[in-house]
Amino acid sequence: MTTIKDIAAYCNVAVSTVSRVLNNHPDVSADTREKVLDAVRSLHYVPNNAARDLVLPQSDMIGLVVRGAENPFFTPIIRAIGKSCEAKGYTMAMHQIPAGADEVGEGAKLAQSKRLKGLILLGGRYDYTQEDLKALGVPFVCCTYTNHFGDLDPSAFSSVSINDKAEATRAVNKLIEQGHTKIAILLDSKNDHSISERRYKGYREALEAASIAPDEGLVCETGSFTMAAAFKRTEQLLAERPDVTAIFAVADTMAIAAMKAIADAGRSIPDDISIIAIDGIEMSLYTTPTLTTLVQPQASIGEKAVEILVNVLDNGADCSHIRLETTLRPGGTVGHVHS
Amino acid sequence: MTTIKDIAAYCNVAVSTVSRVLNNHPDVSADTREKVLDAVRSLHYVPNNAARDLVLPQSDMIGLVVRGAENPFFTPIIRAIGKSCEAKGYTMAMHQIPAGADEVGEGAKLAQSKRLKGLILLGGRYDYTQEDLKALGVPFVCCTYTNHFGDLDPSAFSSVSINDKAEATRAVNKLIEQGHTKIAILLDSKNDHSISERRYKGYREALEAASIAPDEGLVCETGSFTMAAAFKRTEQLLAERPDVTAIFAVADTMAIAAMKAIADAGRSIPDDISIIAIDGIEMSLYTTPTLTTLVQPQASIGEKAVEILVNVLDNGADCSHIRLETTLRPGGTVGHVHS
DNA sequence: GTGAAAGCGCTAACAA
DNA sequence: TTGTTAGCGCTTTCAC
Numbered sequence: 001m002t003t004i005k006d007i008a009a010y011c012n013v014a015v016s017t018v019s020r021v022l023n024n025h026p027d028v029s030a031d032t033r034e035k036v037l038d039a040v041r042s043l044h045y046v047p048n049n050a051a052r053d054l055v056l057p058q059s060d061m062i063g064l065v066v067r068g069a070e071n072p073f074f075t076p077i078i079r080a081i082g083k084s085c086e087a088k089g090y091t092m093a094m095h096q097i098p099a100g101a102d103e104v105g106e107g108a109k110l111a112q113s114k115r116l117k118g119l120i121l122l123g124g125r126y127d128y129t130q131e132d133l134k135a136l137g138v139p140f141v142c143c144t145y146t147n148h149f150g151d152l153d154p155s156a157f158s159s160v161s162i163n164d165k166a167e168a169t170r171a172v173n174k175l176i177e178q179g180h181t182k183i184a185i186l187l188d189s190k191n192d193h194s195i196s197e198r199r200y201k202g203y204r205e206a207l208e209a210a211s212i213a214p215d216e217g218l219v220c221e222t223g224s225f226t227m228a229a230a231f232k233r234t235e236q237l238l239a240e241r242p243d244v245t246a247i248f249a250v251a252d253t254m255a256i257a258a259m260k261a262i263a264d265a266g267r268s269i270p271d272d273i274s275i276i277a278i279d280g281i282e283m284s285l286y287t288t289p290t291l292t293t294l295v296q297p298q299a300s301i302g303e304k305a306v307e308i309l310v311n312v313l314d315n316g317a318d319c320s321h322i323r324l325e326t327t328l329r330p331g332g333t334v335g336h337v338h339s
Numbered sequence: 340m341t342t343i344k345d346i347a348a349y350c351n352v353a354v355s356t357v358s359r360v361l362n363n364h365p366d367v368s369a370d371t372r373e374k375v376l377d378a379v380r381s382l383h384y385v386p387n388n389a390a391r392d393l394v395l396p397q398s399d400m401i402g403l404v405v406r407g408a409e410n411p412f413f414t415p416i417i418r419a420i421g422k423s424c425e426a427k428g429y430t431m432a433m434h435q436i437p438a439g440a441d442e443v444g445e446g447a448k449l450a451q452s453k454r455l456k457g458l459i460l461l462g463g464r465y466d467y468t469q470e471d472l473k474a475l476g477v478p479f480v481c482c483t484y485t486n487h488f489g490d491l492d493p494s495a496f497s498s499v500s501i502n503d504k505a506e507a508t509r510a511v512n513k514l515i516e517q518g519h520t521k522i523a524i525l526l527d528s529k530n531d532h533s534i535s536e537r538r539y540k541g542y543r544e545a546l547e548a549a550s551i552a553p554d555e556g557l558v559c560e561t562g563s564f565t566m567a568a569a570f571k572r573t574e575q576l577l578a579e580r581p582d583v584t585a586i587f588a589v590a591d592t593m594a595i596a597a598m599k600a601i602a603d604a605g606r607s608i609p610d611d612i613s614i615i616a617i618d619g620i621e622m623s624l625y626t627t628p629t630l631t632t633l634v635q636p637q638a639s640i641g642e643k644a645v646e647i648l649v650n651v652l653d654n655g656a657d658c659s660h661i662r663l664e665t666t667l668r669p670g671g672t673v674g675h676v677h678s
Numbered sequence: 679g680t681g682a683a684a685g686c687g688c689t690a691a692c693a694a
Numbered sequence: 695t696t697g698t699t700a701g702c703g704c705t706t707t708c709a710c
Contacts, residue, residue, distance in 0.1 A: 046447070050454070227624075259627070260624075282566060286566060287626075288603075
């Protein structure tokens with residue numbers, strides 16, 4: 001393995017000179033610079049990041065901890081975060097963890113072991129406590145969620161998300177407007193302390209405002225965000241409740257699985273069953289009919305997250321919370337009730 | 340930041356003792372071990388990987404370079420690779436690069452800067468030259484592809500993939516069996532030196548074997564693997580060639596986009612147009628009708644890749660090439676020709 | 679069973 | 695403009 005020492009020896013200069021060239025310091029003569037650069041190429045030198053990280057007080061890295069990276073909803077957000085980091089002169093280090101894992105613990109480890117400057121947590125829990133964050137030690141922003149169930153002081157963390165409850169209400173209202181009253185909700189769990197719980201609250205509020213009595217038989221918990229679970233649960237719903245005329249799915253993926261179950265059962269969308277969701281993943285543009293959904297501004301979510309963090313890092317700005325709005329993308333899955 | 344020095348001071352032992360405890364060396368008294376472990380917890384110690392990597396001759400890391408990670412086809416493979424690495428006592432370091440980027444160059448950098456033991460390249464090019472691999476320096480395995488267009492000596496690299504050409508032939512034969520002769524192919528490019536080119540060859544062979552004259556008007560190049568491009572190109576095909584009765588898409592995502600274009604054009608699947616693809620992503624289970632596709636054994640692909648690499652690493656085994664087979668998953672998108 | 683000390687590759691004072 | 699050197703946190707001989 002080639003090191004700067006080898007380069008230095010090869011060029012008859014000191015290691016510090018090589019280091020200066022490598023880091024684009026100004027105080028090097030053009031001659032020396034060229035000589036070193038040549039040696040770098042011909043000796044196939046590649047910097048050892050471990051050594052660099054070790055000596056540098058901090059890296060220029062922003063850590064991204066993604067919880068459940070198999071979720072296609074995150075893909076465009078991740079891309080946006082990567083691009084924004086680069087544009088601001090930072091490097092993004094992504095770390096994927098399973099859907100159930102502890103993003104704060106992982107983030108803390110990442111932050112220390114890689115000397116991160118800051119952290120973006122994508123798709124985490126809504127219930128951090130002050131205690132949880134003790135270990136973190138660097139500024140961070142919660143991306144796609146905030147801290148509804150924890151006891152965090154809003155001035156101690158940042159977040160970018162939609163208003164899950166309000167958007168859910170808005171989605172369900174679209175169904176109510178069409179005359180639906182037998183409206184099912186398809187969710188992970190009523191009390192997952194995460195988006196399902198928040199969106200369930202919004203669903204209940206919409207029903208209440210329209211004086212529709214809640215109906216436990218229409219609350220379809222799946223126990224996960226997988227399409228397979230959503231499919232099975234929808235089959236069950238259709239079998240048990242022939243009176244249902246509309247479904248609100250808390251995620252596009254679940255809605256797509258539900259649409260399949262509905263089609264398989266020989267019912268038609270939207271004539272027999274209407275369906276609406278929240279997310280706006282690429283795939284939902286290609287269902288037949290096109291899924292009606294509240295599209296989250298995925299790129300903006302990613303960009304804003306980086307913006308907030310960099311502002312804190314570079315300018316010592318205060319923490320902030322951004323609530324973005326969804327855009328209704330009318331598809332063909334919501335229609336008048338026929339019953 | 341807590342270091343082993345702090346722990347050592349706190350416990351009144353030497354740093355070497357702390358290091359021994361941290362690395363599970365046997366020569367430490369139970370007492371000392373406990374004391375140190377306690378300190379680790381209460382001082383919130385997290386090892387600094389940079390320092391560890393620096394001093395260790397090699398890390399236990401296997402690098403994974405994913406080219407075009409937005410492709411949902413890769414998701415299960417990545418998961419399998421991660422799990423397998425862990426099971427074999429290795430750590431996976433994933434590095435995502437854009438669809439067009441140079442995976443070998445990136446891999447070489449990664450390998451040297453992180454002192455990787457080996458490398459898995461996911462979704463790379465088929466046309467490496469000996470020269471390209473000079474820089475790499477560690478054993479590697481090509482995952483989902485092999486070296487059809489380059490000049491590599493098969494004994495100098497490993498690969499896990501399907502036989503793209505043969506599987507494409509198989510897919511197209513399924514259409515021919517149903518009486519189709521006006522069979523379009525939906526692909527990135529006829530000469531992308533990658534899966535499109537290989538699968539195009541298979542398509543041509545199937546036609547030839549069935550004495551169907553090739554028809555350039557039915558070769559639909561999209562210039563990318565995006566769904567949007569596949570959708571547009573299918574619209575164009577339907578407009579220009581009302582005689583087409585079947586489509587072979589080189590990827591499930593493209594097939595799903597095509598199905599939407601067909602439905603939007605008021606044609607029915609499979610009555611008017613049949614469609615078959617290769618991949619078997621989760622989403623293709625939830626289209627209506629269910630997509631008929633040749634399912635790649637995604638988990639096995641990932642597992643085999645790790646197995647080969649670890650075998651080379653641990654046992655000095657030779658490079659090897661594994662060709663896996665797909666499984667036909669009959670859906671509802673292929674039917675008899677009606678014309 | 680434990681400690682002292684060398685050194686991994688690199689950067690950044692400080693000297694020259 | 696360049697060289698010398700200390701030290702980042704860690705592991706690992708080599709003594710004791």
